[in-house]
Amino acid sequence: MNRKWNDNVGQDHVFHRNFNQSYPHIAKGEGIYLYDTQGKRYLDGSSGAVAVNIGHGVKEVVEAMTEQASQIAYIHTLRFETKVQQELASLIASLAPKELDTVYFTSGGAEANESALKLSRQYHLGNDHQGKFKVISHSISYHGNTMRTLSIGGDQKRKKLYDKELHGGVIQIDPPYDKRNDFQGLHEDEYVSCCLDQIEKQIIKEDPETISCFFIEPIVGSQIAAFVMPDGYLEGIRKLCDRYDMLLIADEVMTGFGRTGKVFAVNHWDITPDIITFAKGVSSAYAPLGGMIVKNHIIQTLKGSWDGKFAHGYTFSGHPVALAAGKANIDYLLDNDLINHVQEKGRYLYSKLTELIGNFSCVGSLRGEGLLLGFELYKDKQSLEPFKPSQQVAETLNQICIENGVLFYPGQGSIDQHPFDHMLVAPPFVITEDEIDLMIDLLEKSLRTFRNHFC
Structure with a gap:
């Protein structure tokens, strides 16, 4: 049977997670970073789907x-x-x-x-x-x-x-x-x-x-x-x-x-x-x-x-x-004693996130353990007034983050008919304090853009 691979070049046969979205093609992963085929670097602040615990590219x-x-x-x-x-x-x-x-x-x-x-x-x-x-x-x-x-x-x-x-x-x-x-x-x-x-x-x-x-x-x-x-x-x-x-x-x-x-x-x-x-x-x-x-x-x-x-x-x-x-x-x-590393870097990340969210009226409810931390998004955290679920603000914030070279894990929930948007921050265990500082800087930059549009 003759292959017809060349006939299909340029055609898209992938069943995408979302057919109305364009996805960067990732060519390489190393440590806490992903690199796409255009050379852009992304800091993986969610370890993929909170899965790549030891980081990318471990030989x-x-x-x-x-x-x-x-x-x-x-x-x-x-x-x-x-x-x-x-x-x-x-x-x-x-x-x-x-x-x-x-x-x-x-x-x-x-x-x-x-x-x-x-x-x-x-x-x-x-x-x-x-x-x-x-x-x-x-x-x-x-x-x-x-x-x-x-x-x-x-x-x-x-x-x-x-x-x-x-x-x-x-x-x-x-x-x-x-x-x-x-x-x-x-x-x-x-x-x-x-x-x-x-x-x-x-x-x-x-x-x-x-x-x-x-x-x-x-x-x-x-x-x-x-x-x-x-x-x-x-x-x-x-x-x-x-x-x-x-x-x-x-x-x-x-x-x-x-x-x-x-x-x-x-x-x-x-x-x-x-x-x-x-x-x-x-x-x-x-x-x-x-x-x-x-x-x-x-x-x-x-x-x-x-x-x-x-x-x-x-x-x-x-x-x-x-x-x-x-x-x-x-x-x-x-x-590599990475579980103790998680405890140490988790405390540092929590302190940096605490400092960050203190500067934004739309971010609150920081919580978690180790390198599984999360926060919620509000119109105003004092009143806990939520955004409308249709606005999908957590997903929007994450897209802004991706444009800035960092990604997290967005989500939505509801309790007693009250909706809330939230974000998981869960980088690979091998992250350093300098890399946490970079991740926080990129998140802050993204939150400023988010605030200008939604808060």
């Missing part, structure tokens, strides 16, 4: 992938396993909270969360709890873009397109976000107690014998930029899960492997979920990789009630080249 990861591909690039894990699969699983288990010591691999975060939902159901069936199928999740959250994970998430813009196809059996509760109407006048410990009381009442109303798991982001990523669960909240959820025989599943797709200054975000509260899901930072996006870390009592149920079999699987589960990327990535993370 140790590339070399590990090349070496693995030269040996064996693919096996079917229903029939075979590889040495790198054993090595990476052991490495991840050694970093996980106690009792979480078995690792299942997928190709990304949505697959990881889908796997956790199925495993939770199979676990309860194996313990003869036939009625447990419902999932509790936050009304402002994101757990993936498959139909099931979209169902349990709170990204309303994406969900409304598929409202007729989305799965039932989801109990959504509002997160302990301090701008809720019912929190006005309450101290943090008071509204945490209020939240937990409301959740328990909802559990009882729904019937605990119908609820399989509680799915939660310990620190919310794209839907409430870098919103940290208040102290006492996750501890209270853990107690409720124990009381009513529900699995606690921590979605650490964005936060895992050092992003918040701890290996996992749950380490900030010293709680142990039943399942942790991960992706993004496990391979720093050098290859598609995700998975879940599972507590031993769930594995024992599979062994005892299901002849050891998990009724689930993917063609690319345990892909050797992706696993090699993951192992080399974590080795690099540990060998």
